[in-house]
Amino acid sequence: MEMRFFDKQAQWAAGLAAAMLMGGGSVHALAPVDEIDPTIGTITTSADGACGKTFPGPATPFGLVQLSPDTITGGDNGSGYSAEMTTIEGFSFLHMSGVGCYGDLGNLQVMPETGSLVIGRDEAKSPYRKETEVAKAGYYGVQLDRYHVKAELTAAPHAGMLRFTFPASPNSRIKVDLTRRIGASSDSHSSAQWARQTDDHTVEGWMRCDPSGGGWGCGPGPTYTVYFSMQFAKPIKAFGTWDGGDISRALKQRSGSHTGFFVEFPTKAGEQVTVKSGISFVSIDGARANLAHDIPGWSFDAVRDQARSLWAAALSRAGAEGGAPTQRRIFNTALYHTMLDPRSVSDVDGSYIGADHQEHKAKGFVYRSIFSGWDVFRADFPLQTIVNPSLINDEVNSLIQITELGGARGLARWELMGTDAGTMVGDPGLNVICEAYLKGIRGYDAQKAYAMARGVGLGPADKSNRNDFDHWTKLGYCADGSSLSETLENSYSDYALARFATALGKTDAAAQLLKTAQNYRNLFNSGDHWFRGRNPDGGWMAADAGCVESIPTQQGWFVPQDIAGLIGLVGGRDKFVARLNDFFVHTPPDQIMRWNNFYNHSNEPVHQCAFMFTYAGAPWLTQKWSRFICDNGYKTGPGGLDGNDDVGQMSAWYVLASAGLYPVSPASGVYILGSPIFPKVTLRLDPKYAKGKSFTISAPNTSAANIYVQSATLNGKPLTRAWVTHEEIARGGTLSLKMGPEPNKLWGAGSGEAPPSITK
Template structure:
């Protein structure tokens, strides 16, 4: 029998969207910054995220950082937890009073623009809601979201010149390059913002993001005094992120032509405003549908989701959506802090991959044409290098349909675009090429192996094979250059994945070829140094630095060879042998964790702030010391995750950092996605129940019960699976999908006989 799970509150009540909502490099101690989440309103995997924006430029992908003291406005689209120069942040709405200002202004002088100071103590956020008091004009701003639309409620002071203004040019990492707006009737406007690499955005244009956001917006007060502002941007001006941030550009926006009464306008830098008189505490609302396809799509999205002006009703419905989504995992026990960290983490794993099709299924394809998804939901924002490790494996258990959608989305994109290979970091059809490896091959293999197969399998396999051949270790069997170690190890893993998929599909020759290539990690191991080392094109080793394997960036990306070198998930026993055997590796690995700082922030040892090491705590299970996996995962959960703005030690990375916690706090985590094996570790909670999807799983739910569990009693003494003694420190996906209960007896000291093979 599964345990009875009860909480004093609903799951959504435990969500704190402010966790990780800082980009501060000072607090992080590294240029990557902290969590970079946004605190605004969203729905599970929804297209709209209605959130405050405090900054337009810099490496601020979420557009918001908690320590900032002013707000520019509230945008309808955001990205969660990404590094690099961000994107989206479109359709920026701001309530103001007094004379119209056409430029946001600088944070140190908010009075010179439409941005405003705000009362930090009155800033509130929950799952599906955000509210704040803007102090410059004494306006309360509240917002909630539906999947394709959002609604804002502004409480104004008494003023003869109150206003809602919308900056149509605004974009987090630059600017939209062309906008059009039209007044449809006395309550409605519609239009679009075109965003291309010329306007910066993802990677300041290097990420190739190219999309158009269409809007259909309505106001609760009639448009009796409205107009447009238009800045004259010379044709020969560059419009990348640094150009937009320049004084020259900002001054040009500040002297934009204000055109009262204009009903229709197109241009390079437009805004729209509507003015009206308000009485004290008068509420004025605005709602909008968003589409990446058409104005008609945006209109249909709004009309389907927010028919009237019932702000509270929309919020209640959104909260219900979150309770349903977060209810996929029920927990018992833990502290109040741990419950808040857990459900906030689960919440952050359900932002992406988001829907990008309209309510009628229409989406913009990779060929620039409109398509209709018939058997799946088109999704976007696939941060592959991050999410193949924990985020997608978590969804294979609790949201397998989302994984199936994502695979369909990547495969159809490869088809529509004519590229015929799978992108590693996709945003709105863009092949951004961000980071390394072939993570989509891992995700497809992992899903297929776990019975998620509602996609064109043969086409997916063909594109996966094309991907491996286009980006791989090639005829040398290793990669060279500045990322030699990272590339070789990552490519070897995904080549193994393709071999595994080929085997499952009975493609025997390919299975043999690519499985063998999975051993290519050995080709960058220098036995004279007893560690991995980058190679040159001629096969020679690159010069060994004074710091040796500790040198950050020595043949590696965002890591050192010491950190990256543990990444041989497809052949951990072979890696251990190569490194000198169990005793040597155990000593090395123990030091790797012992030397990590207490706060788990960015460091040269176990660096939980970044992805390359996220599987490493579970290697102790392979070394015959599973109690050390149990010790260290409980330590990381306690030291690297907190119910605070600085509660994530590194970038959230589109769900990856949080998914790690959700899985580990539940007592499970894979080392090698593509294999069906999960490592068992010490759960944070007394009982966890994972609800299973009957389309993909035989069982209804799978529970992990930790008897006699506490912060002290973190070591597994014995285990039973469905009432039968269980001696392994790992479990197969089939056992989870079949449903049942894994019972763990916990104690204060390690049982060094359990889980040893």
């Protein structure tokens, strides 16, 4: 197994041992880690559906365990936590961040109690006060007013730890619900459970989850088993179990369909009781080994400090300097949110459960899960190609494995625990693989990857993610209910696959793919001067039909592979710029992250729009509107992400745009330059994939007034184009931008060197 900053097991153990030797003293290696605010975006419910759906609890970078408080089970609350809710039902070990659907996981929920035993989650909830809640990188704490217990949480890559400070009580307990699972309904649950007390300090068991339990609510649900090995620092003197309403204090093990267990003990005022648990999706032995490896001792502070240290190292990959404190908090929290998924679901020895539900062992990569493809191929994965290229190798290998083992037809669109939910449109797995290969990230079988991608793009219909393969090749467009979204997304994917084919020397396939990459043109309605979906008989759909999470006025801008062609369709540069500018002018600043008929940043089809002006020779408008989105679409606090974070995509957009660049067409390897918020952003490069050590964007006089680029140099030489390539970034160096309060309409527009496009 490769050792990397986000999943390096040996380093974790060594660092934890060192922290314990120091008595658990705090480590303050990097200031940016203290600017992470995990409460940003932690609303899951609102009147108009605008919410971030993140969670405030501790995790490690791309770690398996994500331990957090739960305020709700069921409904469109994928994280299980919403900041405006006033009660907590427990603390579970597995969460999903920013999902725009009902979610899943939420397993192994722990809750401290005093007084009489209360089994039901709703009945046992405790009120809490927001002023007692503390959330930092690797730490969460809160006071449970009903039980007068302080709860503290911290996490390791494969294990978690809870510390409860109890009041004086003759009857305190820690209760563990094995049934609970976040999902589509308040009755979502694991389908079977088993637990056994193995000694005076340890309880082990498992929870089996399948679609019958009502978890994932957006397409086929996954089947998985969560194994745990839980240890209590205080010896277990009284142990009990339940199954439904049947409670027993005599059984030392129990199986059932609505099962849990509890340990009871008297406590003195201020007595701390610590609990830790290893988690595995493979076996109890795996959970036991994960716990022994990640948290061998009992120092809560040492585990917390090591988690913080891992986040400090992770954030050093993209460091922002200067700017306002609020901007740095948003930036560093956004970077944090991009490094939660796709998480490792392997044990410390590399074992994992594949899409065939059998045990496998990863060789040369870390097996990962939670790939929100339709969202993250746009900005999140392009960001990781720069700062975490080994993660991209992991994900490509994981996608290949999932397809090989039958977890997806073609390549997964939205993968969860080895199952392709099939939700959303397009071929995002293909997009990610093609971009990776073209950027020199090639730690996988390229021919196999191409064959799978080809199966999606041009192969037999029964291997395709496309619902109407024949329509794609014969009609030249997708003709199902989401005709417009499908056609435009697939046109981009064929462009990406054409570039991959060219790089592999498959010139005939590349030529064919470049032709179908132009299929978007077949949905341009000359009468409307814009795009419309079409029916199988060639007739046009209604003007507001044919889209997924967008409307035609929004989806129609998604032609990232051929903006020169799009400019021609709408009547030339001037008309293109006027129409795109109007798209932003009519967007109310307070609605930019909420549903409206113009620029709707909370849904991905428009994410590239602010950077498209550059293709038409108006980069100053890219600078204006990208800064507008940064300033109006992102805030601090629970409402800071006024739209689903979409497993890091919304956050990645901010990281890149605030640094001053964005990949309109990721497979092209081109980043359009915008308006950097920070005087300096440094992207650290991986020497395995890049020639340089770092790439710095320097804009020393940027400010709220100075938002326009006046001139630029790249490594000391004048740069007259408003874009850079991935190769230039990978070589390292410094991009210097001189900023000013008025646009310089000659810079980036007068050279005639437009970014690459199919028709150029």
